[in-house]
Amino acid sequence: MTATAPSLFPTLDAIREGGKGKVAAALSAIEANPGPAADLLDKAYAEPKGIALGITGPPGAGKSTMINALIAGWRKAGQTVAVLAVDPSSRASGGALLGDRVRMRSDPEDNGVFIRSVAARNRLGGLADIAYPAAILLRAVYDRVIIESVGVGQSETDITSVSDSVVLCIQPASGDSLQFMKAGIAEIPDIAVVTKADIGAAATRALSDLKGALSLSHRDADVWAPECLSVSVTSGAGLSPLFEAFARHEAWLRDGGRLARLRAVKARDWVETEIASEFGRKGLALAEREFFNDWNNRPFTTIRRAAAEFRVLRTPSHGA
Numbered sequence: 590m591t592a593t594a595p596s597l598f599p600t601l602d603a604i605r606e607g608g609k610g611k612v613a614a615a616l617s618a619i620e621a622n623p624g625p626a627a628d629l630l631d632k633a634y635a636e637p638k639g640i641a642l643g644i645t646g647p648p649g650a651g652k653s654t655m656i657n658a659l660i661a662g663w664r665k666a667g668q669t670v671a672v673l674a675v676d677p678s679s680r681a682s683g684g685a686l687l688g689d690r691v692r693m694r695s696d697p698e699d700n701g702v703f704i705r706s707v708a709a710r711n712r713l714g715g716l717a718d719i720a721y722p723a724a725i726l727l728r729a730v731y732d733r734v735i736i737e738s739v740g741v742g743q744s745e746t747d748i749t750s751v752s753d754s755v756v757l758c759i760q761p762a763s764g765d766s767l768q769f770m771k772a773g774i775a776e777i778p779d780i781a782v783v784t785k786a787d788i789g790a791a792a793t794r795a796l797s798d799l800k801g802a803l804s805l806s807h808r809d810a811d812v813w814a815p816e817c818l819s820v821s822v823t824s825g826a827g828l829s830p831l832f833e834a835f836a837r838h839e840a841w842l843r844d845g846g847r848l849a850r851l852r853a854v855k856a857r858d859w860v861e862t863e864i865a866s867e868f869g870r871k872g873l874a875l876a877e878r879e880f881f882n883d884w885n886n887r888p889f890t891t892i893r894r895a896a897a898e899f900r901v902l903r904t905p906s907h908g909a
């Protein structure tokens with residue numbers, strides 16, 4: 590057992606009360622010491638406050654610009670907002686390159702907005718390992734958590750494990766809606782947005798492509814029917830309907846306990862994926878037998894226990 594220094598992590602209450610400096614420090618501590626963070630993260634998992642929104646789409650589709658508009662709208666409505674920008678360009682270096690990709694600004698004086706960029710480190714094109722724990726912590730602190738991730742191919746399915754609502758952004762005349770349809774991605778988004786609607790006819794065409802793709806993929810009556818809309822942040826057109834679509838999806842999620850059920854499914858999925866990617870399918874099967882009794886109350890502790898046990902078992906052959 591590793592000894593955990595009690596001062597390593599603030600309590601969840603201290604983070605909630607401490608403003609964004611405290612939140613930033615907590616995320617850095619989690620990144621540096623993911624194992625010992627398990628208690629804090631399990632508490633955050635058990636006490637969700639807000640809704641997490643995943644925004645995905647190809648590079649340059651207008652995701653960050655849209656997020657700026659969402660921040661403004663939600664702040665005006667008195668909601669607190671956190672943004673986690675998953676940066677794929679920094680995969681090789683392992684460090685988040687702030688600035689050029691994160692075209693979002695926030696008032697440093699406003700404790701109701703928190704923006705952070707994290708590197709997509711391990712999984713090709715997927716979300717950073719830190720993204721899920723970070724989203725869980727932010728979800729316990731802020732009313733809205735937005736996760737921005739670049740979708741390239743199939744891997745944007747990863748965004749669903751950290752998001753209660755998934756938004757796909759497509760820009761007009763890019764052919765992306767057809768690409769997504771072919772890749773089967775059309776089944777993922779809860780809300781699909783054609784961005785830059787001020788471009789005109791191409792946006793109208795992209796919207797009808799997208800509607801076609803998504804209506805094909807929707808078959809089950811108890812499954813959310815994806816909504817398609819077009820938005821221009823430049824002109825403001827379509828922004829109100831976008832906020833209304835979020836509100837409708839949230840109401841649907843909160844109806845009859847769906848939100849808690851879906852979160853549990855996604856959390857289980859994440860725990861299994863983490864363990865399987867570290868220790869393989871055999872490791873996962875063993876972990877499920879040995880460590881999973883209490884997983885839903887303590888998903889992060891479950892992973893920590895399995896990892897600690899398996900690393901001990903593995904050490905001799907690795908000679909470290």
Ligand SMILES: Nc1nc2c(ncn2[C@@H]2O[C@H](COP(=O)(O)OP(=O)(O)OP(=O)(O)O)[C@@H](O)[C@H]2O)c(=O)[nH]1
Binds near residue numbers: 652655692787822824
């Ligand atoms: N005409 C027009 N341009 C837009 C609109 N929204 C975004 N843009 C432009 O599109 C470009 C890309 O916007 P971003 O918001 O940075 O796109 P992104 O999807 O976050 O890009 P990455 O994070 O690099 O993948 C910028 O030059 C924006 O000014 C819009 O509503 N209309």
Ligand SMILES: [Mg+2]
Binds near residue numbers: 653
């Ligand atoms: Mg961006």
